[in-house]
Amino acid sequence: MDMIVEELEGGVTNVTLNGRLDTLGAESVDLPLSVIAGAKRAVVIDLSNVDFLASLGIRVLLTSAKSVQRKGGKLVIFVPEGNVLAVLKTAGMETLIPLFQDRIAALAAVAA
Amino acid sequence: MSQAVKTSGERRLVLQKDLTELRRLAAFARDAGRAQGLDDAQIFALELCLEEAAANIIKHSRAPGRPGGNISVSISRAARCLVARLEDDGAPFDPTRVPVSPVAESLENARVGGLGIHLIRRLATSMRYERAKDCNRLTLEFGFESDKT
Numbered sequence: 001m002d003m004i005v006e007e008l009e010g011g012v013t014n015v016t017l018n019g020r021l022d023t024l025g026a027e028s029v030d031l032p033l034s035v036i037a038g039a040k041r042a043v044v045i046d047l048s049n050v051d052f053l054a055s056l057g058i059r060v061l062l063t064s065a066k067s068v069q070r071k072g073g074k075l076v077i078f079v080p081e082g083n084v085l086a087v088l089k090t091a092g093m094e095t096l097i098p099l100f101q102d103r104i105a106a107l108a109a110v111a112a
Numbered sequence: 113m114s115q116a117v118k119t120s121g122e123r124r125l126v127l128q129k130d131l132t133e134l135r136r137l138a139a140f141a142r143d144a145g146r147a148q149g150l151d152d153a154q155i156f157a158l159e160l161c162l163e164e165a166a167a168n169i170i171k172h173s174r175a176p177g178r179p180g181g182n183i184s185v186s187i188s189r190a191a192r193c194l195v196a197r198l199e200d201d202g203a204p205f206d207p208t209r210v211p212v213s214p215v216a217e218s219l220e221n222a223r224v225g226g227l228g229i230h231l232i233r234r235l236a237t238s239m240r241y242e243r244a245k246d247c248n249r250l251t252l253e254f255g256f257e258s259d260k261t
Contacts (some may be wrong), residue, residue, distance in 0.1 A: 007211050023134050023167050052138070052156070054163050055227035062224050068221055083156040092215045096222050 003032055004056045010111040016046040021057030021084075021097050030060050037064035041073030042110040046103070063100035065097045074098075078106040121148065122188035127172045129181050129202070137166055137185060141196075144187040147240065148194060157235040158187075158196065161252055164228035165198050165207070172217040173202030173248060200249055206241045207232070212255060217247050 001016040006011035015036060019025055035065045036043065045061060047053070061077065068075040076098040088099060125140045127133040141162045144157035162185065169183055183200045210229045216222035232239055237255040241248070 020138075022138065022163060023131055025252075027131075045140060052159070054160060054167070055231055056167070058227055059224045062219075062222060066165055066222065066224075083153060086153070087156075087231070089158065091227055091233060094231075096219045 001028050003029050005036065008107070010042070011040075012042045012044060012107060012111055013040040014044045014046060014052075016049065018049040020045070020052040021050045021060075022052050022054045022085055022090045023056045023066070025052075026054065026056035028061045031082055031085070033060055033064050034067065037067040037075065041068065041071055043068055043073070043075040043076045045075065045082055047079040050079075050084055055091070058088065058093060061097065062093070066094045074110045075111050076100060076106050078103050120189050122186055123142045123147070125184065125185045127166065127255070128174075129183060129200070131167065133170075134163055134166060137162055140185065141187070148187075148189055149257075150194070150256055154254070155260075156256050156257045158254060159235060159237065161236050161254075162196055162198070164232050165196075165250055165252065168207055168228055169202065169205065169250075171204040173200055180205055192255065194256050196254070198250045198252075199245045201247050204243050205248055206243070207238055208241045 001020060004016040006014045008014055012106050013036060017029060065075040078100050079088065085099065088094065093099065098109060100109065123144045125137065127134045127137055128194045133260065138159050141159040142155055145158045150158065164181055181200060181202050183198055188195050207229050210226060213223065213226040213230060236252040238253045
């Protein structure tokens, strides 16, 4: 699974994941994502190029969101309508991590 | 324990108990789903439930003194549902006994774990476990309507 990290204006870190965030994909991004979550305070995770999501992937996202929140920061997810968003909702993530179907809105939500 | 339910179009796959095998399982689930005429969301649900069930088996059912082992997966169609079955000869592991975890109301209190079984419970119509002849057998049913008979 590919991961592209961009530092944007206003201290926003945009992390784009590409491919399958399944059990294997989640294992491969677990460490690099937790490093970002441990260091940054305004993070957007872009799942628009992720076509499959399993529980381990959700766990990695949840752990990262908790880690950013503990520092007083904010992590949100940009995820368009589709199966990946449906799984996040089924897992009950909607009430735990802000999910945006619009990229601009996601970036605005974390920008101070 | 024999099943009286008549099934058709059965497809079978044997996996080693290794997480790297999950990609092969995913491709198998997608092919079987397409062959059964499922739509994208249904194929996604089938693929996800099989991934979660197999990942749990790989993690939990390693038999002591018996590394490795296989998981036999089959997908077939019964009268009103699609039936996916996973059998393995590992240590007893009954996912249906994993307690239902309460939904967290805040990120702070959210616990990380038990999500895979939660997803299976939500996406499959039923989940049944049997232990017979030193094997675990997990049967998942999906109440998908199909345009193929």
